[in-house]
Amino acid sequence: MIGQLFDKPILIFGCGNILFGDDGFGPAVVNHLKANYVLPDDVLVMDMGTSIRDTLFDLSLSEKKPKKIIIVDAADQSDRKQGEVFEIPVEGIPEKKTADFSLHQFPAVNILQELKNLTRIDIVVLVAQTEVVPDTIKPGLSETMQAAVSDACERIMQYVTSKNPKKPYEDQGL
């Protein structure tokens, strides 16, 4: 799969730690997509766990850049309903939120903002509002978040079918 990283114009990355309850939302969405949907040939979908930073670094420096990156993640925002699926604009993530954006072991927001500002990649951060992210290890999504998985998958399928780029990739430079 990772061999196709620079060859696919649409990349879907499920992010999160499956050991921490609802933080495993991203990987769960990836698994559901793979099991229940036929994805277009120009889409690469990967469970990145907590490893996405390496890949974002590589993409940021590569000549071959995708058209679109869809990050699927868990979020904790006080004004949202538990299980609500929504987009976070990369540039709209408040500075104070960059640290507690999720329980991940990586501050990927910095790199996402660099990618957004300095390249022409269309970046979508699709998240679901968590119900339970435990302080200590406890795998498994809450029922609320489990129900949100199919909603997120439907949204993703709309992204990848209605906005599907025709070219395999372009050398976009900066």
Add this chain to the structure above:
Amino acid sequence: MGKVVNIQPVTRIEGHAKVAIHLDDAGNVADTRLHIQTLRGFEKFVEGRPVEEMPRIVCHICGICPWSHHLASSKAGDACFGVTPPPAAVKLRRLMQMIAYVGDKLLHFYFLAAPDFLIGPDADYAVRNVVGILSAAPDIAKQVVHYRHLTAQILENFAGRAIHPTFSIPGGVSKPMTEAERLEMLDHAKGLLDFSKFTIKFAKENVFAKYMDAIKALGVIKVGYLGLVTDDGTLDFYDGKLRMMRPDGTYDDFADDAYLDHIGEHVEPWSYQKFPYAKTWGDGPVMDLDNPVGVYRTNCLARINVCDKMATPLAQTELEEFRDNFGRPAHLTLLYHYARLIELLQCAEHTVELLEDPEITSPDIHTKVVPRTGRGVGCVEAPRGTLIHDYESNDEGLISRANLIVGTTHNNAAMNLSVKQAAKELIKDGTYDQAILNKVEMAIRAYDP
């Protein structure tokens, strides 16, 4: 009452960190605290799980060094079951470790450290970032991406997964290597070695020489070191005895399963992360900048200090030059970057050596394991420091107790001291700016937490 200056998040480090700098009424640094997010509850979570499942579970502890946890856990499983994997299995484990580490060390130097040096520590964050590297050194950036991607592809093509590996299991590994795979991988490995040679030459000429003033001043502390070495004192990432070196260069060697006799674990009320310390060096830990007690460091500078020699010829030549310039032990914190590249060279050379060894294609890759009551300590050198997995199993082969110490945790006390040193050196009379705060961050980034 003074104020608190927060740096949050600390950009481009491998963990999720924030720094709180406490200023006194005069605006000088009274104290600093580095907070790093930690994974809690893992030891309890794994109780009752089969030992053979552990190498797959532990990959989820850290997204940055899953191979290190995977291999440390496999070694702990070997020891729990009392088995020795066949030589080819050990060589394949070592091979995967070396390839993963080459990618990791390239990541750290070019993506995390280089913006500070190639673009300049005083530059605005808007340009002092990874994309700024593309403008500053476009040809190198292309090669970095190529070779980093190559390491991930090799891991995935041979071992099945690059991110959440399932390759290593107690008793050995899950698949042998064919001759065709060996030849193809050897060709790639030679390319990785060439780029590693280029990287250390480039860094010596364009980074370390240029920033020697900063290297001599930033985050400097004088503490001890910990790392794995073989019986003859050679640096080894996969196996060996632990060597704990005091600040004056004297040291004690001990078996990895005796780590509890030498390493204590202290807690502070303001941090979730443990503070390991050297138990035998007095009443530690004392995190006093002028007189630290029990504080030691791990990761590449520590390994370069504790070893008598490197395992490969080109890396050995580099070590000798390093020691001619900085002595042993070398205490300058920013030398972590230099040490990391000496290690990069050893990893790349060792990759080629392993692939030129015909035994690596032996089909004998697994020793049968039988559940039993036992204890197993698996210790490897992870990119970020000495990684210890300590398991006890019951007669059904289920985990009854587990204890983990990860690389970054060993460095917790030392990182706090380096942050304090850098902040005290740079912030005077309440005067600071983004460039100064970035230099404080640089002291942390050197450790690659």
